[in-house]
Amino acid sequence: MEPESSKSPQVLTIHDQPEAPSGMAPWTWSELFPDADYRFNFQFKRGLISSFYQPSARGSLALRERARLLTHHRADCLAWLPSSEGAIADAHQVFADLGLVPNPNASNPTESLLALGQSLEADLILLQITENQPVVIAGVACFPTGWSLPAKLGRSLLGVHHEVPELNEELGSRIHRFLSGLKPETSWERANWGLAATSQLNLNPSTFFPRLTAETPLEEIYVRVETQSLTLLPTSAAILFGIRIHLTPLLSLWSHSELRQRIQRALRTLPPALADYKGLTSIRAKLIEY
Numbered sequence: 001m002e003p004e005s006s007k008s009p010q011v012l013t014i015h016d017q018p019e020a021p022s023g024m025a026p027w028t029w030s031e032l033f034p035d036a037d038y039r040f041n042f043q044f045k046r047g048l049i050s051s052f053y054q055p056s057a058r059g060s061l062a063l064r065e066r067a068r069l070l071t072h073h074r075a076d077c078l079a080w081l082p083s084s085e086g087a088i089a090d091a092h093q094v095f096a097d098l099g100l101v102p103n104p105n106a107s108n109p110t111e112s113l114l115a116l117g118q119s120l121e122a123d124l125i126l127l128q129i130t131e132n133q134p135v136v137i138a139g140v141a142c143f144p145t146g147w148s149l150p151a152k153l154g155r156s157l158l159g160v161h162h163e164v165p166e167l168n169e170e171l172g173s174r175i176h177r178f179l180s181g182l183k184p185e186t187s188w189e190r191a192n193w194g195l196a197a198t199s200q201l202n203l204n205p206s207t208f209f210p211r212l213t214a215e216t217p218l219e220e221i222y223v224r225v226e227t228q229s230l231t232l233l234p235t236s237a238a239i240l241f242g243i244r245i246h247l248t249p250l251l252s253l254w255s256h257s258e259l260r261q262r263i264q265r266a267l268r269t270l271p272p273a274l275a276d277y278k279g280l281t282s283i284r285a286k287l288i289e290y
Contacts, residue, residue, distance in 0.1 A: 027191040027227065029253065033262035037269035042174060044230075047187040050098050052229040052242060053120055062121045065201060066142045070117050076204050078117065079150045080109050080126075080138035087126045087238035088112050088138055094233060094240070095120065113140045122229070125149070127179070127239040133158060134179050134239060143201040143245045145194060145224060146279070179239060182232040187242075189229050194278050196224045199247050212283040218290065221250040221283070254290075264288050 031043070056062075069077050080088060092112040095101040101119040104112060116124055117140035125139040134157040141149040157175065182188065196203065197210040199222055212221070229242040254260050267275075267284050275281045 027225075029259055030262070032191060032193050032225065033259060033266055035262055035265075038266045038271075038274075041190060041192055044178070044188045044190050047189045047229065049094070049185070049187045049229065049231055050100075052187050052189060052227075052244070053095070053098070053100055053122055056121060059121050062143075062201060063118065066121075067118050069142045069202060070114060070140070073204075075150065076148065076206055077142045078110065078113050078140045079153045080113060081154060083128070084126055084138035084238075085109050087128060087233060087236040090233040090236040090238065091124065091126060091240055092116060093235075109138070113138065116140055117142060122242040122244045125241040125243070126233075127157065127241060129180070129237070129239075130156075134176075137238070141243075143203070143243075145196075145203050145226065145245070146205060148205055179230070182230060182239060184232045184234040187229045187231050189227060191225055191227045193226075194224045195250065195280060195283070196222050196247075198222065201245055201247075212279050214282045214286055216283055218251055218254070218287075219249070223248045223250055223253060264290075 027045075032041075088109045089104065089112060092101065092104045092107075092115065095116060096103045101115050104115075107115070113124075123139070123141040123143055125141065126137050127134040128137045129135075136149075136152045136155055136157070138153075139149050157179075178188075195212060197212045197216045197220055200207075200209050203209055210216075210220075225246040225248070227244045227246065229240075231240050232238075233240050253263065264287065267280065268288050270278070270280065270284070272281070275284055
């Protein structure tokens with residue numbers, strides 16, 4: 001498969017303060033990298049669905065890439081189970097009511113997901129509570145970070161998170177309680193971070209992309225931030241999980257000494273198994289010592 005284009009990243013810029021990156025509101029760098037040892041982030045902020053999914057200043061680039069992927073690599077990006085038809089229609093209507101996507105016209109689930117995937121910059125995953133467990137039932141994911149939507153279809157959230165070392169043990173019960181208490185119209189938002197050796201938005205495992213190594217130059221490393229939104233759909237009671245990707249060159253943050261020290265502390269205290277999962281083991285020592 002050909003390498004994906006690296007000409008369409010959403011790159012955050014740092015203005016007067018490193019705490020105020022453009023396009024990542026309401027999250028600040030000091031919240032993503034607190035002055036503390038690494039721990040899983042379970043902090044959520046209340047937001048608006050309309051705000052989370054609004055187009056960004058560089059959104060046209062991302063939408064062109066999404067359209068290309070959904071045309072040429074649709075099987076990697078779009079998937080749904082027969083039981084998800086009502087939830088997909090529900091999601092389509094919510095975004096149509098917000099004026100963010102075209103109105104549904106008795107389209108089938110694939111056409112609805114295509115409309116969502118081509119109109120919104122965010123990836124969308126639909127979950128349904130089944131036998132007291134959230135299960136992945138549908139979605140359109142053009143810009144995953146090292147995972148594949150078809151591979152997760154039909155799996156419970158516990159099963160999906162089993163791949164992340166220590167996550168279920170530390171947060172599994174809290175995540176389940178939180179999802180069980182979601183209400184329509186409110187967007188509950190969180191953010192997490194990783195590092196990548198590329199500005200590509202699409203990091204599907206089936207796609208060639210450069211991995212971090214001890215030899216990766218710092219100028220080629222990006223902080224890859226996922227901002228996420230969770231809300232309950234009003235008719236189907238499915239959970240809508242939105243993911244947006246923001247990329248910032250690491251060196252643009254490295255010049256702020258306090259922020260650099262916080263990033264280094266997070267890397268230093270990251271559990272070894274989690275560092276492996278995030279692809280950071282080979283580069284970690286270099287960044288801690290830099």
